[in-house]
Amino acid sequence: MTTAESYEQNFTNEGGFEFRFRYLKNIMGLWMNQSVRREINGVDYVEGKTAHKAMLDHKVGFDELCDLCREAEPFEAYVDVQDDRFLAPDSMIDEIKRACADCGQPVPQTIGEAMRTIYCSMGARYAKSIEGLRALTGNDYTSINIMGGGCQDYYLNQMTADATGLPVFAGPIEGTSIGNLIVQMIAGGEFASLQDARDCVARSFDVKRVDPQP
Structure with a gap:
């Protein structure tokens, strides 16, 4: 925009x-x-x-x-x-x-x-x-994704969820490196599409969900 x-x-x-x-x-x-x-x-x-x-x-x-x-x-x-x-x-x-x-x-x-x-x-x-x-x-938006080193800050993740009223999905930590790698793997034919690569990332890394506190 x-x-x-x-x-x-x-x-x-x-x-x-x-x-x-x-x-x-x-x-x-x-x-x-x-x-x-x-x-x-x-x-x-x-x-x-x-x-x-x-x-x-x-x-x-x-x-x-x-x-x-x-x-x-x-x-x-x-x-x-x-x-x-x-x-x-x-x-x-x-x-x-x-x-x-x-x-x-x-x-x-x-x-x-x-x-x-x-x-x-x-x-x-x-x-x-x-x-x-x-x-x-x-x-409208139903969740927040936090990637990179900042996603390890459990206190900020909870404060973000509480302030926005939205669940936070924290991870993966090395978001930049993973993104760079999957682009190369798509070019090399390891993944058929960007969505295929994203699905693999979701299966491969521990992403923690943090819900707003009542």
Whole structure:
């Protein structure tokens, strides 16, 4: 679609296999997630920005961040994950705090509360984008597919399902590599069609379903 409404909502068209086009909207949120993790671990995540000392006595992984989110429940605050202020701040955690304070919301005081703010905000942005997609295309949508490394984030998968009211199908993890491989296999005659290849992928990889919580 190349309508003015699509342009205004920042939807675009990405070319794909067999002259297909994916109607696409980029949402930045996971950058914030990664930036907080780097900051906690004392990694200078943006060249030229202020380096940070590690905040804990061990290296923090994404699973631990999800556990900290659970501990912070039911803390809730929302920021605009598309705001330019989150592109390259000296401290992502401090910028999240300032954004919450600027709009009169509860200010996160712990790592878990900061991460909860990111996840709540991402879920809300996904829900808003799906509503925009429905309005622009005139189509309804009954589920969400999450592929690539982000599909391993169980907390985000659940937050996405809850915010949108739609089941989430998470996986496969190596979506880009698999897509590249099946295109070559189609060209080599291993698959008769794209649908044949997609059916094989569905049988071959563990795709987890996450339903909205009641």
